[in-house]
Amino acid sequence: MKKQHPVVERSRQRLAALGHIESRTQFGGYALAVEKVVFALVSEDALYLRASEALQEYVAQQPLQPLVFRKRGSAVNLNYYRVDDALWDDARQLLALSVASLHAARQDVMARQAPRRLKDLPNLSLRMELLLHEAGVKSVRHLVELGAKQCWLRLKAINQHIGFKTLLALEGAIEGRHEATLPQAVRAELNAWYLETLKRADS
Incomplete structure (x- = not known):
């Protein structure tokens, strides 16, 4: 049986309340999704949550590093923010922000x-x-x-x-x-x- 990426497994364990979390390779890392709706990315051994209103409010108080993707030599800021050690240690806040990220992603799917x-x-x-x-x-x-x-x-x-x-x-x-x-x-x-x-x- 193929061993899963440790950050993907950690995310699944911490965010199990969201439902069954699937993963697939994307941007050289992994995309995490619930029922095919992507709410987070794993890149270079870090978890990045999709931006949401709640996450933007959190970032205003506790700055988090945005995910930067390099395309043809140019840096492109993706709408995702890195989960730092403090947020990993705050299980309740991490779950709440992940719920908001999933909700925002679902809203985008519905709008499209x-x-x-x-x-x-x-x-x-x-x-x-x-x-x-x-x-x-x-x-x-x-x-x-x-x-x-x-x-x-x-x-x-x-x-x-x-x-x-x-x-x-x-x-x-x-x-x-x-x-x-x-x-x-x-x-x-x-x-x-x-x-x-x-x-x-x-x-």
Whole structure:
């Protein structure tokens, strides 16, 4: 049996909550993907996470080295940042940023796909499409751009009966999967946000 690259194996172990992580050779290293969506690269024995809003905020506080790819003698900065020792040691932060990277990558995949009606996405019915239209979300692209949380807040503003299951349904729709198959790490992060949002609303 062929032995896997140590950084690839370490990444799989640390980020198992994302789901099954596949690897393939790319840019002289490895691309890491969940369900064929690439969220990280391994280059020269280092892990690089794909840029996301959360990662950009982290980098603003804790600078990380960008991945530089040399093409025909020219240096090209890729949209990935190196996981340093401090981040490796912070398992919770590393997982949270990896979740954000995977989410951002999935959003890009969805945005590149041919436009469809909202009701054609997983978890969304014609009734939910009409509710989203009423909330000002009228296209798949707009849903992806806003993200599940902002769309949920818009729905909640017009229908107080909207709950956690709808938040999961929206996230699943954006990621192109049934809400029951969302990774545990994603469900946990959404649940924490949901509870905090309800708490703020009650205070």
